[in-house]
Amino acid sequence: MMSTSQLKVKVHDMCLRDGMHPKQHQISLEQMHSIATGLDEAGVDYIEVTHGDGLGGASINYGFPAFSDEQYLRHVIPALKNTKVSVLLIPGIGTVEDLQIAYECGIHTVRVATLCTEADVSEQHIKRAQELKLDTVGFLMMAHMIDPAGLAEQGKKMEGYGANCIYCTDSAGYMLPEDVTASISALRRVLRPETEIGFHGHHNLALGVTNSIVAVQAGATRIDGSAAGLGAGAGNTPLEAFVAVCKRMQIATNVDLYKIMDVAEERVLPIMDRQIRLDRDSLLIGYTGVYSTFLLFAQRAAAKYGVSSRDILAEMGRRKTVGGQEDLIEEVALELQQAQRNLVDA
Amino acid sequence: MKINCALIGSGNIGTDLMYKALRSDWLNPVWMIGVDPDSDGLAKAHAAGLKATHEGLDAALPHFKADAIRIAFDATSAYVHAENSRKTLAQSVFMIDLTPAAIGPFCVPPVNLEQHMQSQTANVNMVSCGGQATIPIVAAVSQVQPVAYAEIIATVASKSAGPGTRKNIDEFTRTTALGLERVGGAKKGKAIIILNPAEPPLLMRDTVHCLTEGEPDEARITASIKAMVAQVQRYVPGYKLKQNPVFDGKRVSVFLEVAGLGDYLPKYAGNLDIMTAAALQTGEMFAQRLLEGTLSFPSVRTEAA
Numbered sequence: 001m002m003s004t005s006q007l008k009v010k011v012h013d014m015c016l017r018d019g020m021h022p023k024q025h026q027i028s029l030e031q032m033h034s035i036a037t038g039l040d041e042a043g044v045d046y047i048e049v050t051h052g053d054g055l056g057g058a059s060i061n062y063g064f065p066a067f068s069d070e071q072y073l074r075h076v077i078p079a080l081k082n083t084k085v086s087v088l089l090i091p092g093i094g095t096v097e098d099l100q101i102a103y104e105c106g107i108h109t110v111r112v113a114t115l116c117t118e119a120d121v122s123e124q125h126i127k128r129a130q131e132l133k134l135d136t137v138g139f140l141m142m143a144h145m146i147d148p149a150g151l152a153e154q155g156k157k158m159e160g161y162g163a164n165c166i167y168c169t170d171s172a173g174y175m176l177p178e179d180v181t182a183s184i185s186a187l188r189r190v191l192r193p194e195t196e197i198g199f200h201g202h203h204n205l206a207l208g209v210t211n212s213i214v215a216v217q218a219g220a221t222r223i224d225g226s227a228a229g230l231g232a233g234a235g236n237t238p239l240e241a242f243v244a245v246c247k248r249m250q251i252a253t254n255v256d257l258y259k260i261m262d263v264a265e266e267r268v269l270p271i272m273d274r275q276i277r278l279d280r281d282s283l284l285i286g287y288t289g290v291y292s293t294f295l296l297f298a299q300r301a302a303a304k305y306g307v308s309s310r311d312i313l314a315e316m317g318r319r320k321t322v323g324g325q326e327d328l329i330e331e332v333a334l335e336l337q338q339a340q341r342n343l344v345d346a
Numbered sequence: 347m348k349i350n351c352a353l354i355g356s357g358n359i360g361t362d363l364m365y366k367a368l369r370s371d372w373l374n375p376v377w378m379i380g381v382d383p384d385s386d387g388l389a390k391a392h393a394a395g396l397k398a399t400h401e402g403l404d405a406a407l408p409h410f411k412a413d414a415i416r417i418a419f420d421a422t423s424a425y426v427h428a429e430n431s432r433k434t435l436a437q438s439v440f441m442i443d444l445t446p447a448a449i450g451p452f453c454v455p456p457v458n459l460e461q462h463m464q465s466q467t468a469n470v471n472m473v474s475c476g477g478q479a480t481i482p483i484v485a486a487v488s489q490v491q492p493v494a495y496a497e498i499i500a501t502v503a504s505k506s507a508g509p510g511t512r513k514n515i516d517e518f519t520r521t522t523a524l525g526l527e528r529v530g531g532a533k534k535g536k537a538i539i540i541l542n543p544a545e546p547p548l549l550m551r552d553t554v555h556c557l558t559e560g561e562p563d564e565a566r567i568t569a570s571i572k573a574m575v576a577q578v579q580r581y582v583p584g585y586k587l588k589q590n591p592v593f594d595g596k597r598v599s600v601f602l603e604v605a606g607l608g609d610y611l612p613k614y615a616g617n618l619d620i621m622t623a624a625a626l627q628t629g630e631m632f633a634q635r636l637l638e639g640t641l642s643f644p645s646v647r648t649e650a651a
Contacts, residue, residue: 056519059497059536059538060495060497060555060557060597061497061499061538061553061555091515091516092515092518092519092538092539092540092541093519093538095516095519095520096516097516115541115542115543117504117543118504118512118541118543120509120512120513121507121512121515121541123512123513124513124514124515124516125516145543319544319548320542320544320548321542322540322541322542322543323540324499324501324538324540325499325501325540325542327499327501327551327553327601328501328551328553330592330599330601331553331588331589331601334589334592335589
């Protein structure tokens with residue numbers, strides 16, 4: 001293991017993108033401005049500002065946002081001094097036209113996200129991002145669904161299309177520290193030395209900080225988290241805690257610990273509809289490896305159809321669903337309701 | 347009496363289409379045209395008694411007159427379709443386009459095939475797999491009351507998404523959304539596609555959400571959807587409603603599953619099967635009308651707009 005004192009890491013805050021999930025995409029422009037400028041003052045390197053499901057996510061399936069991505073980006077970007085703004089783009093949901101609009105708003109980074117086994121659908125978007133000279137990240141989601149060698153192979157494809165940074169994205173918060181070490185190390189072995197590696201965690205097994213630290217030790221130089229953990233499921237890696245641990249371990253970051261603590265406490269916590277915590281549904285998500293964003297969808301469908309949200313989530317896991325399949329949740333709830341009725345009738 | 351046809355493109359789609367055409371009462375597949383001498387599709391075509399060439403359309407074209415080819419199916423790629431279409435139209439051959447090129451108008455058989463027959467369209471485009479599966483449902487709702495917005499989510503097995511789709515996945519979302527508007531009748535359309543790598547591969551699933559103008563007329567919309575599903579089932583027997591339509595305010599949601607026939611493509615690839623089945627259905631209608639003498643090749647506008 002590398003001595004951590006030579007390590008340096010850039011942090012990427014997810015409050016205004018992954019945090020859109022628990023906010024049901026209803027963050028106001030004022031709230032965006034307040035959080036974004038707070039993160040800027042705290043020294044956070046990057047923030048992501050997009051619909052929770054990326055550009056083009058505005059839909060019945062994922063939820064219509066309070067404002068368009070363009071409105072959010074135009075409101076936030078000019079207000080920042082140092083922090084760079086990224087957008088998420090999931091091919092199949094968002095398109096290169098959406099990327100063009102975001103580009104015109106002045107974004108610095110685009111993160112092109114695919115399921116960890118499907119990197120080749122990102123080719124046209126990564127190539128376009130390269131033509132636009134954007135900082136281009138390949139974001140391999142649900143990374144627990146593939147072995148480290150497989151992940152490395154997919155990352156290599158994205159690097160080949162032109163991505164300058166590859167992420168191991170633990171969308172389900174399922175990965176154990178040893179899995180993260182193996183996956184990041186496998187990426188580090190095959191990618192060019194100048195290609196950066198990132199890790200995106202969810203706190204569904206309370207491993208967000210630990211996994212992020214072992215990722216850094218294995219060679220990751222960009223870490224995602226969010227102030228106060230505002231994100232899907234039990235939230236993202238709580239950024240203020242990650243920064244504090246980095247300080248203790250002498251891993252260098254550009255973030256001021258007290259300032260990020262204050263952003264979490266004073267600007268993010270107050271906008272939460274309910275406190276982000278490791279409730280039983282989030283824990284089940286982490287335990288079984290389900291897409292974190294399914295949490296609220298399952299809870300709403302459970303309430304509507306009188307079934308258990310845990311049963312819905314477990315069934316989504318059994319069916320080997322992947323990110324984006326929110327549309328199946330209502331159908332599963334209906335099936336569970338019918339199964340319950342059949343039991344009563346029998 | 348059958349109408350002779352040519353299949354351009356000897357990949358998965360073209361080969362599956364060949365097996366369907368070989369069973370047709372109206373179509374007689376004569377040519378299979380490919381570019382790869384090692385193509386399995388060409389070998390299969392040869393074994394089935396078709397004339398097969400790996401030298402492309404130009405090698406077969408001189409024989410079209412003598413072989414009385416009246417209809418061609420193009421299952422190549424958007425990049426070469428324009429050229430293929432120009433060449434076959436010059437020979438007065440009707441073109442059914444399975445590529446995303448969409449030079450001609452969209453054709454979704456239970457919705458607007460009859461209309462294309464009436465207007466004697468020489469080149470029709472089969473939209474996309476997701477479009478063939480979902481546009482009929484949007485049209486069924488539109489037939490009852492106006493649809494302000496239609497959104498579809500198609501989930502397909504990773505194994506059924508070929509390199510062409512993967513290289514240009516935006517084309518799927520763009521073309522399908524346009525089809526929801528132009529053929530489905532929605533004022534605004536949106537399409538989403540999800541690839542799922544699960545093993546064993548899952549059947550194609552589609553969710554269709556419509557937002558109606560005004561409160562949805564539940565009884566009439568449900569009846570219209572069920573009638574439409576029955577129509578699609580005539581050419582895709584594995585097309586089915588998973589649940590009764592769900593109504594929630596102005597939202598109408600329909601959950602579908604599409605199993606293929608498993609001719610050449612595996613059964614889970616309902617997304618590909620519904621394309622070949624819809625194309626065959628279209629070809630058969632052309633053939634039927636040609637045999638009846640109620641359809642003739644449009645003389646003026648060979649360059650379909």
